[in-house]
Structures are given as C-alpha cells and as structure tokens.
Amino acid sequence: MPKPPTPLPATSSGTASSGTASSGTGSPEDASSGVGAGTRPTQPAQRPRVLSVEDLGVRLGGRQVLSDVSFHLCEGEVAGLIGSNGAGKTTLLRAVLGLTPVSSGRVSVAGGRGRHQAVGYVPQKVVLDADLPVRARDLVQLGQDGHRWGLPLPSAAKRAATEELLAGVGALHLADARVGQLSGGELQRVLVAHALAGRPRLLLLDEPLANLDLHSARDTVALLDCIARQQGIAVLMSTHDVNPLLGVMDRVVYLAGGRAATGSTDDVVRSDVLSSLYGHHVDVLHAHGRVIVSVGDDSHSDDGCDAVPASAGVLVGGPVHRGAGAR
Numbered sequence: 001m002p003k004p005p006t007p008l009p010a011t012s013s014g015t016a017s018s019g020t021a022s023s024g025t026g027s028p029e030d031a032s033s034g035v036g037a038g039t040r041p042t043q044p045a046q047r048p049r050v051l052s053v054e055d056l057g058v059r060l061g062g063r064q065v066l067s068d069v070s071f072h073l074c075e076g077e078v079a080g081l082i083g084s085n086g087a088g089k090t091t092l093l094r095a096v097l098g099l100t101p102v103s104s105g106r107v108s109v110a111g112g113r114g115r116h117q118a119v120g121y122v123p124q125k126v127v128l129d130a131d132l133p134v135r136a137r138d139l140v141q142l143g144q145d146g147h148r149w150g151l152p153l154p155s156a157a158k159r160a161a162t163e164e165l166l167a168g169v170g171a172l173h174l175a176d177a178r179v180g181q182l183s184g185g186e187l188q189r190v191l192v193a194h195a196l197a198g199r200p201r202l203l204l205l206d207e208p209l210a211n212l213d214l215h216s217a218r219d220t221v222a223l224l225d226c227i228a229r230q231q232g233i234a235v236l237m238s239t240h241d242v243n244p245l246l247g248v249m250d251r252v253v254y255l256a257g258g259r260a261a262t263g264s265t266d267d268v269v270r271s272d273v274l275s276s277l278y279g280h281h282v283d284v285l286h287a288h289g290r291v292i293v294s295v296g297d298d299s300h301s302d303d304g305c306d307a308v309p310a311s312a313g314v315l316v317g318g319p320v321h322r323g324a325g326a327r
Contacts, residue, residue: 047074050110050118050201050234051096057104058091064258065091069105071253071262073202073234078225080245081238083255089238090124092255093204096236097121110201120195120233124206126187128180136182136190137162137175143197165193169223185216192223196233203227205237209244217244224248242269269293 049072056069066088073079083089094100096107097119110118120143128134141162166172171189174182179190188208195203205224209217225248228235239245242252246265253262254269256277261268268274274282274293283294 047076048111049074050077051236052108053092053096053105054108055105056092056095056102056107058088058095058100059103060091060100064103066095066255066260067258069255069260071251071260073236073251075201075232075234076228077250078228078235078245078248079237079251079253080242080249081236081253081255082240082242083238084240087255088258089255090206092253093121093206093236093238096202096204118201120198120200120203122188122191122195122203122205122208124210124238126191128187130178130180132178132180134179135176136166136171136179136193139179139190140165140193140197143194161197165197166190168196168227169193183216184212185219188212188216188220189223192227196227201233203233203235205235207239208237209239209241221245221248 051073053069053071056066057064058066069092071079081089081092091100095102096109098107137159141158143165144158144161163172163175166175169189169192171186171193174186174190177186179187182190192203192205192208195205203224208220208224212220221244224235224237227233228248236253237245242249242265249265251263252265252268253260254274254277256274257279259277261273261277269284271282271284274284274295278295283292285292285294
C-alpha cells in the first residue's frame with residue numbers, strides 16, 4: 001500500500017481520569033511509525049469542542065451497558081476507544097450517532113448541528129460481494145448525495161469532488177476498481193473517503209484496524225492522523241490494541257464494565273486507575289521499554305492473571321487468554 005499523501009483541506013471552516021490532551025503538528029511520516037512512536041507534539045490547547053459526552057447511560061434489553069460515561073473531543077484530536085469484546089465500544093459509537101437511545105446523560109455533536117451532517121462513520125463490518133458492480137468512485141459518490149431522494153445525476157463537478165476525496169486518502173488509482181475486489185487496506189481507504197464526503201467535523205471508526213496486516217494498519221493510522229491535523233476533524237476510533245495509536249493519540253477512552261476512564265495514555269494506563277475501573281487489582285508493569293497490563297479474571301482462576309504484552313508500547317484491553325493473540 002502506498003504511503004498516504006496529505007489529505008485535502010476541508011472546505012468548511014464511570015471512573016473518569018481527567019487528563020490534558022495534546023495534539024500533533026508532526027508530519028505524516030511521524031505518525032506512520034506506529035508502535036512506540038511516543039506522544040504527539042503540542043498545539044494550542046484552546047480549540048472548539050466537537051463532541052461532548054456527559055454522564056451517558058445506555059440500557060439494552062434490561063441490562064445496563066454503559067454508566068456515567070463522560071469525555072469530550074476537540075477539533076483535530078485523535079482518540080482511541082479501547083476495550084475488550086462486550087465492553088460497549090460499538091454501543092457508545094451508536095449512541096453518538098443517535099442510532100441507540102440513551103437512558104441518561106447527553107451527547108452533543110458540533111454544538112447541536114445535525115448529526116447526519118456533522119458525523120462521518122466507518123462501520124466495523126462491510127461485506128461486499130466480489131462481483132458487486134460498484135466501483136470505488138460510486139461508493140464515495142453515495143457519501144455525497146446518497147441521502148437525497150431520487151437517482152443522482154452525474155456531473156463534472158461531482159466527478160471532480162469524488163476524485164478529490166479519493167486522492168486525499170491515497171486511493172485515486174482505485175477509482176474504477178470494484179469495491180468487492182479490494183484488499184482490506186484498500187477498502188478501508190475508500191470507506192474513509194466515503195465517510196468524509198459530507199465534510200464532517202467528527203469521524204467515527206469502529207475497529208478500523210481489524211483484519212489489517214501491520215503495514216496496512218500503520219498506514220491507516222497515519223492517514224487518519226493526517227486527516228485530523230490537516231482538516232481539523234476530530235477522530236474517534238475503537239480498537240482492542242492501543243499500540244498502533246500511540247504516536248498519534250491525544251486521549252484514550254478505556255471502557256470496562258460499562259464505565260470509562262479517559263485522559264492521556266499516561267493518565268489512564270496506570271494500576272490505580274485501571275484497578276478502580278475493573279473493580280479488582282490490575283497490574284501495569286514496565287519492563288525493557290515495554291508496558292504490560294495484567295488483568296486478573298476470576299472466571300478463569302485456574303489460568304491466573306493473563307498478561308498482555310506490548311512491544312515498545314502499551315496494549316490495553318480485557319483479559320486475553322493464552323494462545324488467543326492480542327485481539
């Protein structure tokens with residue numbers, strides 16, 4: 001996969017741990033280094049808030065899925081939504097989108113601007129038949145006028161705008177390829193272009209690195225970092241593994257047991273904060289330049305505490321059983 005170019009400029013203007021977020025001014029090459037890349041350089045702290053989540057609660061099927069979740073994102077910030085399967089990551093994203101009703105608290109996007117205009121969304125699972133007669137340019141154009149009634153009329157302006165979006169994510173050469181025949185990394189770029197077609201202020205991505213190889217994952221993270229910094233779009237992406245995000249992430253929102261801890265990585269990935277979040281002891285160990293989060297699971301007491309090592313960085317999530325890998 002080619003290195004992502006600088007995206008085009010935008011056309012328009014629980015147990016919570018509070019941390020001071022920083023943001024990046026580095027180059028795309030800085031972000032693409034991925035694992036263990038450190039923290040982003042600091043930009044001016046005063047930026048408009050794009051997303052505010054206050055004391056959010058969600059009940060589904062009589063079960064409390066999220067409780068008292070609070071955090072915010074400002075223009076140009078990148079945040080990682082971290083948690084194991086069932087922690088509520090997708091539920092939180094759907095609540096922000098307005099697709100899942102909230103039982104308490106509130107969500108404010110772009111100061112109340114209509115969510116369908118202010119938010120771009122890349123879902124976790126997009127299954128496309130290999131023979132589907134839809135090109136990448138067709139999928140991106142749906143992001144421009146798919147919300148309008150009737151058949152879209154082709155025009156030179158629409159074609160130019162579509163190619164501009166594809167070029168901004170390094171996928172112009174895929175414009176006429178069938179979307180069902182793209183690789184995982186290629187499809188991810190096209191889906192991001194589709195999500196950006198409405199010029200959103202907030203970009204949500206559900207497990208965008210799942211099923212990508214290491215190189216594609218690093219390129220995807222670098223691309224999203226460029227979009228955040230160059231276009232001032234706030235980016236919130238869910239993942240099990242925080243490692244690829246370390247060089248670009250301004251804050252982490254860590255979900256466990258329906259509650260959240262939020263702040264910088266240093267603020268959140270600590271034994272006292274995670275122990276309070278999980279409701280039992282969690283070890284955060286530093287060894288040979290690595291950080292290991294060891295989460296005890298009483299339901300698997302025969303196996304003891306499962307350690308989740310991360311090479312030159314931090315890997316956070318729920319208990320990972322031996323032989324199950326990092327996800």
